[in-house]
Amino acid sequence: MSAAAETMPVPDVALDVANVDVAYRVRGRDRLVLRDVSFHIARGESYGLVGESGSGKSTMALALMRYLPRNGRVRSGAITIDGRDALALGRSDLRRLRAETVSMVYQEPGRALNPSIRVGRQMAEVFEIAGLDRGAAMERSQAMLDKVRIADPAAVMRRYPHQLSGGMLQRVVIAMALASEPSLLVLDEPTTALDATVEAEVLDLVAALRDEFSTSVLFISHNLGVIARMCDRVGVLYAGELVEEGAAAEVFAEPRHPYTVGLLRCIPRRGRRKDHGRLDTIPGFLPQPGHTAEGCIFAPRCALADDRCRTESPPPYAVGPGRTSRCHHHEQAPDLPRETPVDLQAPVVREAGAPVVSLRGVSKTFAYYGERVRGLVDVDLDINPGETLGLVGESGSGKTTLARVLLGLTEPDPGSEVALAGVAVAGDARGRTRAQVKALQIVFQNPDSALNRRHSVRRLVGRALHRLAGLDGEALQARLLELIRSVRMEERHLALRPTQLSGGLKQRVAIARAFAGNPEVVVCDEPTSALDVSVQAAILNLLVDLQSREGVTYLFISHDLGVVRYLSDRIAVLYLGRIMELGTAETVFAGPHHPYTEALLSAVPSIDGTHRERIRLEG
Amino acid sequence: GANSSSSASSGGAPGKPGGTIKAGIITPSGAIDPVTVLDQGGLDMLAQTGEYLCLANSKSQLVPVLAESWSANPAANVWTFKIRQGVKFHNGQPLTADDVVYTYKLQSDPKGKSNALSAFNGIIVPSGVEKVDDFTVAFHLTAPDANFPYVCSSENYNMIILPNNYDSSKWEGSFIGTGPFKLKSYTAKVGASFVRNEAYWGKKALPDATEFTFYDAQQPQILALEAGTIDVVGQFSVQGGQALLNNPKVTVISVRSSAHRELSMRNDQAPFTDPRVRQAVALTLARPDIVQGLFQGKAELGNDSPFAPVFASTDSSVPQRAQDLTKAKQLLQAAGHGSGFSTHLFTETTQEMPAFAQIVKSSAAKIGVDIALTIESPDQYYSKDWLSGIMSMVDYGHRSVPNLFLQAPLQSKGTWNAAHFKNSQYDTLSAQYIAALDLQSQRTVAGKIQNLLLEQTPVIYAYFYNYLAASASNVSGVEPTGIGHLFLFNASKA
Amino acid sequence: MSAANPPVEAAGALDAGVGQVRRELLHQLLHSKTFVIGAVIVIFWALCALLGSALAPHDPLGQNLLATNQRPSGAHWFGTDQLGRDVFSRVIAGARSILIVAPLATLIGTVLGTALGLAMGYLSGWTDTVASRIVEAVLALPVVIIAFLFVVALGPSPRTLTIVIGFVFTPLIARTVRSAVLSERELDYIAAARLRGERSPYIMFAEILPNVLQPILVEFTVRVGYAIFAVATLSFLGFGIQPPTADWGADISVNYAEITAGFWWETLFPALAIASLVVAVNLIADSISGVLEG
Amino acid sequence: MALYIAKRVGYALITLWILSLIVFFAGQVLPGDPARSILGQLAPQSAINALDHQLGVDRPLLTQYWDWITGFVHGDMGNSYQFRAPVEPYISAALQHSLKLAAVAFVIVVPISILGGVVAALNVGRAPDRIITVLGLSASTVPEFVSGIVVIIVFGIWLDVLPISASWSPGASIPDQVYHLILPSIPLVLILFGYIARMARAGTVEALDSDYARTAVLKGLPRGVVIRRHVLRNSLVPTVTVIATQTGYLIGGLVIVETLFNYQGIGLLIYKAAQEKDFPMLEAGVLSIGIVYMVATLIADFVYSMLNPRIRFGASE
Numbered sequence A: 001m002s003a004a005a006e007t008m009p010v011p012d013v014a015l016d017v018a019n020v021d022v023a024y025r026v027r028g029r030d031r032l033v034l035r036d037v038s039f040h041i042a043r044g045e046s047y048g049l050v051g052e053s054g055s056g057k058s059t060m061a062l063a064l065m066r067y068l069p070r071n072g073r074v075r076s077g078a079i080t081i082d083g084r085d086a087l088a089l090g091r092s093d094l095r096r097l098r099a100e101t102v103s104m105v106y107q108e109p110g111r112a113l114n115p116s117i118r119v120g121r122q123m124a125e126v127f128e129i130a131g132l133d134r135g136a137a138m139e140r141s142q143a144m145l146d147k148v149r150i151a152d153p154a155a156v157m158r159r160y161p162h163q164l165s166g167g168m169l170q171r172v173v174i175a176m177a178l179a180s181e182p183s184l185l186v187l188d189e190p191t192t193a194l195d196a197t198v199e200a201e202v203l204d205l206v207a208a209l210r211d212e213f214s215t216s217v218l219f220i221s222h223n224l225g226v227i228a229r230m231c232d233r234v235g236v237l238y239a240g241e242l243v244e245e246g247a248a249a250e251v252f253a254e255p256r257h258p259y260t261v262g263l264l265r266c267i268p269r270r271g272r273r274k275d276h277g278r279l280d281t282i283p284g285f286l287p288q289p290g291h292t293a294e295g296c297i298f299a300p301r302c303a304l305a306d307d308r309c310r311t312e313s314p315p316p317y318a319v320g321p322g323r324t325s326r327c328h329h330h331e332q333a334p335d336l337p338r339e340t341p342v343d344l345q346a347p348v349v350r351e352a353g354a355p356v357v358s359l360r361g362v363s364k365t366f367a368y369y370g371e372r373v374r375g376l377v378d379v380d381l382d383i384n385p386g387e388t389l390g391l392v393g394e395s396g397s398g399k400t401t402l403a404r405v406l407l408g409l410t411e412p413d414p415g416s417e418v419a420l421a422g423v424a425v426a427g428d429a430r431g432r433t434r435a436q437v438k439a440l441q442i443v444f445q446n447p448d449s450a451l452n453r454r455h456s457v458r459r460l461v462g463r464a465l466h467r468l469a470g471l472d473g474e475a476l477q478a479r480l481l482e483l484i485r486s487v488r489m490e491e492r493h494l495a496l497r498p499t500q501l502s503g504g505l506k507q508r509v510a511i512a513r514a515f516a517g518n519p520e521v522v523v524c525d526e527p528t529s530a531l532d533v534s535v536q537a538a539i540l541n542l543l544v545d546l547q548s549r550e551g552v553t554y555l556f557i558s559h560d561l562g563v564v565r566y567l568s569d570r571i572a573v574l575y576l577g578r579i580m581e582l583g584t585a586e587t588v589f590a591g592p593h594h595p596y597t598e599a600l601l602s603a604v605p606s607i608d609g610t611h612r613e614r615i616r617l618e619g
Numbered sequence B: 001g002a003n004s005s006s007s008a009s010s011g012g013a014p015g016k017p018g019g020t021i022k023a024g025i026i027t028p029s030g031a032i033d034p035v036t037v038l039d040q041g042g043l044d045m046l047a048q049t050g051e052y053l054c055l056a057n058s059k060s061q062l063v064p065v066l067a068e069s070w071s072a073n074p075a076a077n078v079w080t081f082k083i084r085q086g087v088k089f090h091n092g093q094p095l096t097a098d099d100v101v102y103t104y105k106l107q108s109d110p111k112g113k114s115n116a117l118s119a120f121n122g123i124i125v126p127s128g129v130e131k132v133d134d135f136t137v138a139f140h141l142t143a144p145d146a147n148f149p150y151v152c153s154s155e156n157y158n159m160i161i162l163p164n165n166y167d168s169s170k171w172e173g174s175f176i177g178t179g180p181f182k183l184k185s186y187t188a189k190v191g192a193s194f195v196r197n198e199a200y201w202g203k204k205a206l207p208d209a210t211e212f213t214f215y216d217a218q219q220p221q222i223l224a225l226e227a228g229t230i231d232v233v234g235q236f237s238v239q240g241g242q243a244l245l246n247n248p249k250v251t252v253i254s255v256r257s258s259a260h261r262e263l264s265m266r267n268d269q270a271p272f273t274d275p276r277v278r279q280a281v282a283l284t285l286a287r288p289d290i291v292q293g294l295f296q297g298k299a300e301l302g303n304d305s306p307f308a309p310v311f312a313s314t315d316s317s318v319p320q321r322a323q324d325l326t327k328a329k330q331l332l333q334a335a336g337h338g339s340g341f342s343t344h345l346f347t348e349t350t351q352e353m354p355a356f357a358q359i360v361k362s363s364a365a366k367i368g369v370d371i372a373l374t375i376e377s378p379d380q381y382y383s384k385d386w387l388s389g390i391m392s393m394v395d396y397g398h399r400s401v402p403n404l405f406l407q408a409p410l411q412s413k414g415t416w417n418a419a420h421f422k423n424s425q426y427d428t429l430s431a432q433y434i435a436a437l438d439l440q441s442q443r444t445v446a447g448k449i450q451n452l453l454l455e456q457t458p459v460i461y462a463y464f465y466n467y468l469a470a471s472a473s474n475v476s477g478v479e480p481t482g483i484g485h486l487f488l489f490n491a492s493k494a
Numbered sequence C: 001m002s003a004a005n006p007p008v009e010a011a012g013a014l015d016a017g018v019g020q021v022r023r024e025l026l027h028q029l030l031h032s033k034t035f036v037i038g039a040v041i042v043i044f045w046a047l048c049a050l051l052g053s054a055l056a057p058h059d060p061l062g063q064n065l066l067a068t069n070q071r072p073s074g075a076h077w078f079g080t081d082q083l084g085r086d087v088f089s090r091v092i093a094g095a096r097s098i099l100i101v102a103p104l105a106t107l108i109g110t111v112l113g114t115a116l117g118l119a120m121g122y123l124s125g126w127t128d129t130v131a132s133r134i135v136e137a138v139l140a141l142p143v144v145i146i147a148f149l150f151v152v153a154l155g156p157s158p159r160t161l162t163i164v165i166g167f168v169f170t171p172l173i174a175r176t177v178r179s180a181v182l183s184e185r186e187l188d189y190i191a192a193a194r195l196r197g198e199r200s201p202y203i204m205f206a207e208i209l210p211n212v213l214q215p216i217l218v219e220f221t222v223r224v225g226y227a228i229f230a231v232a233t234l235s236f237l238g239f240g241i242q243p244p245t246a247d248w249g250a251d252i253s254v255n256y257a258e259i260t261a262g263f264w265w266e267t268l269f270p271a272l273a274i275a276s277l278v279v280a281v282n283l284i285a286d287s288i289s290g291v292l293e294g
Numbered sequence D: 001m002a003l004y005i006a007k008r009v010g011y012a013l014i015t016l017w018i019l020s021l022i023v024f025f026a027g028q029v030l031p032g033d034p035a036r037s038i039l040g041q042l043a044p045q046s047a048i049n050a051l052d053h054q055l056g057v058d059r060p061l062l063t064q065y066w067d068w069i070t071g072f073v074h075g076d077m078g079n080s081y082q083f084r085a086p087v088e089p090y091i092s093a094a095l096q097h098s099l100k101l102a103a104v105a106f107v108i109v110v111p112i113s114i115l116g117g118v119v120a121a122l123n124v125g126r127a128p129d130r131i132i133t134v135l136g137l138s139a140s141t142v143p144e145f146v147s148g149i150v151v152i153i154v155f156g157i158w159l160d161v162l163p164i165s166a167s168w169s170p171g172a173s174i175p176d177q178v179y180h181l182i183l184p185s186i187p188l189v190l191i192l193f194g195y196i197a198r199m200a201r202a203g204t205v206e207a208l209d210s211d212y213a214r215t216a217v218l219k220g221l222p223r224g225v226v227i228r229r230h231v232l233r234n235s236l237v238p239t240v241t242v243i244a245t246q247t248g249y250l251i252g253g254l255v256i257v258e259t260l261f262n263y264q265g266i267g268l269l270i271y272k273a274a275q276e277k278d279f280p281m282l283e284a285g286v287l288s289i290g291i292v293y294m295v296a297t298l299i300a301d302f303v304y305s306m307l308n309p310r311i312r313f314g315a316s317e
């Protein structure tokens, strides 16, 4: 690298993307998913690309690696990496580019490594390409693993990928990516699949290594907090267009595109709670991929849009030093009118009365390949009528298991006691009375899995009304309509199937179904984590509305502390199947804490850039 | 293919000795035990090393083998056989009357499991077998039988002579006998090989050795012959054997025989209770066409009686039945079935029988008789439909005399009477035929029977087909018999 | 929540409607060359099966013992067989039994296999363990032996063939369905159904079944091809329709021995007919699975 | 791992036991009785009864089953009715034959079809893929009796280069035996080709689309290395299991091929046994096929788990 620098003029940019259009060929037609995208990354700079799911982030990354899927194609534009025209490279040059100049890390570390080759061998390949012999390559690999702070690298090198945890794997992948000391590192959602605490460690690592290797970074994420923490500059991608660009701190502090503005308002931040009023939302939907509307792509969802917006495509207006915004009305953007009124009747917790649900000494042990896995350990928990109990904890801590035990979907170990309104109930839903079954319902994390994709909305909700509310005929139809309206859907949706609905609508159907039998307790198991933030806000608003009207009790599970804090009256922290901490939202967030809670809280990156000092947990 | 009748091969110039002749035959269906063998593969094996008292040759004449001569008393109920002297078993033990007596007592024991019992049934029991002296055996029959020597011939293929007290179930291990070949090796399901018996009492075998390969089907044998893997195909049928008939590099050995198919109609079930109906069906068959179409001419016309042209006793002056659809329709009309009727024919998947059944079906259709066919494996056919089907067709192998054909399938008390034919006149005539001692009186009775059966037509006999074997054209002296033996002792390769 | 409060997500359907999806799939199928070729061949044979002897120039059963084994000629395009029957007419008429038996048998196997697979996959536990062992055991039995036992018990007929093939396919299809159900039963809509107090049969047939129909459909189309193969083979062994009815497998079996005599046409044309039908069915199966899965 | 294998073996044993029940009781549907089939249609009933008694087939079914299965477990497969001799030598000879034919067929078909599948996968959607897919499809759908007769005529008779009968003379050398098995294996190769190639193609396409293949490419590894080291290693492992499931067919399902080439394999042996109502032979034969099939699947499972570290090292994190 340094040798090259002496002989060649030092290119001031590591990556230059100019007016790139990318299309996928679907059923014989080109579907444009990136249009006219331009940005550059300076040497040593870290550039963030944010955008909701489907906006084209990964496509961008793959396009510059020249690894688009078979049906994908860069239609026009130029991509220059380290001074070389990436789109014009021949096969061997391309290989050299990948081997020496760019590296990429992506979302699922578990799948990025070959399951049947030892980790060390896979790492060593990188050095072997660079010309080292096997022994030397292994040595260098070990050194590299050391750099990514893996304890006992020699042992790790002998392992197979499945024997490593997600965080370890992602470190290995990052080590592999940095091994060739590339000038550009592309990270596509590198921490999305990881737990908050692990995510924080990996992010720290990336930041440290970036300094050490002085590599430019393209950091892709849908998580604004992560981008804010990691990036110098940021580009906001909406439906394949780069709508706003600028220094990260500025963009987040003072957005100049209505989309960015709306997006930031959707997020419960700065300790916001439901009694502070509704979250704002963005109306409408992301356009269909490959849309070909005239004018500004955001116009159909924009409160500022006028006729000009609908006919004339906005150019990237310069809105400050190094800042652009593709909005004709970028000046008014910060004053975008609210979509949803703030006023919100906060639900009342009925302080009086016995708990609706109480768990006593609940444990659950799974047998897994002959090993015993402790999902829950001796959990005692009361849920009060009308309250929202937030349940947080890292992945695998037993949140879902707790919910399933409560619902009777997983039978707890003998000796566990689940009581509903003071009456002990059977461990298996089949052994419970109809009233007991009816009283406990759930909204699952993933509506695609929770809704039978072959049934219409009418059937999905109607069947629940029939079974749980005992309704039939006219009465059923009337109540169905009422219910579907109460989740703010319309009659015409009844005939549709889940595949025809957006993620948000699907989750509404699931909510309607959960409320069909007037349940007393609704368990919400990460109901918004599969959704984009703009949709999440609407769902959270809906849940609050329903609660204040129906007086229902929520057990709200989430790993997103902002969301939990927004919604919950009390919070329980689960760690390795045990409840570590239980208290009102304020006390839990204010401390003093159990060390695990502290680690969890400190791990969360925030958009506002106010970090707690990171707490590391050992073991 | 080049044709040779069996006389051509036996009468031809003697071949030169030496060499190995390779033959393909059908796989024996079970253990090679002289007592239980009941199939062609098995009998072929028995006769490679074993010998009979006498041999029914390809012209249905008896030739002395282990018996030098035989004679009957005037009542034809005591037969005396002179045993050949100087014959030795393969283990060196000399042949005596004891061996013959042992063999005959063993095979005629009604409590035993002998396959030969059916032939001995009602003729001889073990106590009737008597050793007169060391080289003379007398058979005291339970009823007179002018054709008894045939029962002692190769015709009754189980009757190879075993050493005294030999356990027949061990035979597969030794193949012990007196014949011109000795066993070299035998592998069940695969094949057997034999070498010349240098101590043979008669003319020594020409080949140094023979090798038999077993085949489960005809087709691979034909392919093997064409490819030169084997020299001889022990038996083949015209069905599937056209390749041999048309191949100039193959000699087809054709032996006239009395093998045939019996197409029975239930005489006791309507509409076949009326002889006119039975005649009508018989009249629909274009027999010369069938002989041509199914056998390429390698068969003789049947005249609806078991008297095959090959039998010396057959009265050839009885007119041959021919296709006559007009008459058939008239007969049906007269019987009250002018518009035809529907019926059912059961038969087995053996050789040309399915094809013949289809011909019967389409011939009968011409007079409005609609026949449904069920064609099943022999096992199923025999265990279910043989004697009960309203129409059923069964196969009969070659015999040198018609006695068997005249009894069980046709006599009122006959055990294989699939036609359920009960006719006292026939019973008397057939008994007379069997008791008749000389050819002339046999022929007289035969004529009567033939006419009676033509009139009654309980069973349709449409053809008697030749026994066919084949050899590569450079191989001569292969001698099959109508019943299925394959003798290779005179064979030689040019 | 009042009417004044408009739905947040105003727009309606994201994806195409069900009808439209079907239309698109059909469109895609009709534009796939392999599907069209396959369909044309199958339709041709289906017409032959339907109309049978009406399409044939000669009576498929009409014998001529004096003109047996004639080479192909103007009068007999495919020659005549050993009973002097017109091979072309027999090939046309022979489509019937195979085109009835193969799909019917596959259907039976699919229906039974689906029911069994659903039960194994959903009920799991002992039901699954025991049924899986039985399925494995049946699969270890040679098909010819199974067929033979059935033929012995029921007699040779197209009905027997249908039962045999249906029987043999049941465990195979059950295995496919089972594995589809296994991944399906982990989905939350099953848990949701249990939380409504639904009974197992409802969950199996009303909830899971519609979701595994796609792999079942693919399996069905692929299996039809195997069924044709199987029907031909078992007819060849004489287990199927009885003579003189024209049937490809049976006709090959009675005539193939004569190939060596140079009478190739009696075997070749029915063989080509079988091959064309199986290949056509496979082309269709291939394009259907391509469209559904790809 | 040990647990995994033990469980597999246990399952296989249970399956075999069920198989034994199925054959034993299904065999009872065969009409007529064994003695009749040994002694022929013409034998007197007294002889039939005597033989039935001697064979023991007049005992209660459960007793017969128990005696048979306990004998089998102790290595005594019983006596053949047809041959009135122990079944064991027949079965083992036929099984050896079948295994030899299967081995030759495998040796030919596995490399060709894997190569075909991989080539097709590397050219997904393009001409080579279409050609291989359609050819494979067509080849595997031609019934054995058609392809068998064609190869016999072409190679055995017209060209006269290969023996058309699979039976070799006693004491033939291994190469000679293989030489005899080439023609009979062709119909099997044709049938298996499409099947295995399809599996190999699907596995390879999946592996090519995987994240780890992408990682390998983006490392800058040459294409050949990516395919050899990263793709094939993972894509061919499932193919191994699939191949094993074909042994049942290859060992027991070749009645037609064995007839055509006059080869004394176990398929033909048991088919004949069924026809002759030779129960002990039928049962022992079917069970032997079952054992071979189970062993093959077990080996495949074992290979699979050896090649798949996820199973080899348990699931411990």
Ligand SMILES: Nc1ncnc2c1ncn2[C@@H]1O[C@H](COP(=O)(O)OP(=O)(O)OP(=O)(O)O)[C@@H](O)[C@H]1O
Pocket: A024, A025, A026, A031, A033, A051, A052, A053, A054, A055, A056, A057, A058, A059, A060, A069, A071, A072, A222, A289
């Ligand atoms: N191979 C493909 N063929 C057709 N369309 C595709 C293909 N890959 C992606 N798309 C579409 O292109 C659009 C952009 O996809 P991309 O994966 O780049 O989005 P993303 O921003 O990375 O989303 P996510 O946050 O979900 O990862 C989406 O609408 C997607 O459906």
Ligand SMILES: Nc1ncnc2c1ncn2[C@@H]1O[C@H](COP(=O)(O)OP(=O)(O)OP(=O)(O)O)[C@@H](O)[C@H]1O
Pocket: A366, A367, A368, A373, A374, A375, A393, A394, A395, A396, A397, A398, A399, A400, A401, A402, A559
């Ligand atoms: N059916 C099962 N069999 C074996 N182990 C299980 C099973 N279900 C859960 N576990 C184990 O129990 C533990 C708790 O799982 P659970 O799904 O409750 O975690 P969670 O907190 O919901 O995690 P996440 O945030 O990933 O949803 C995990 O270690 C998991 O592997």
Ligand SMILES: [Mg+2]
Pocket: A057, A058, A059, A188
């Ligand atoms: Mg992405």
Ligand SMILES: [Mg+2]
Pocket: A399, A400, A401
């Ligand atoms: Mg969970």
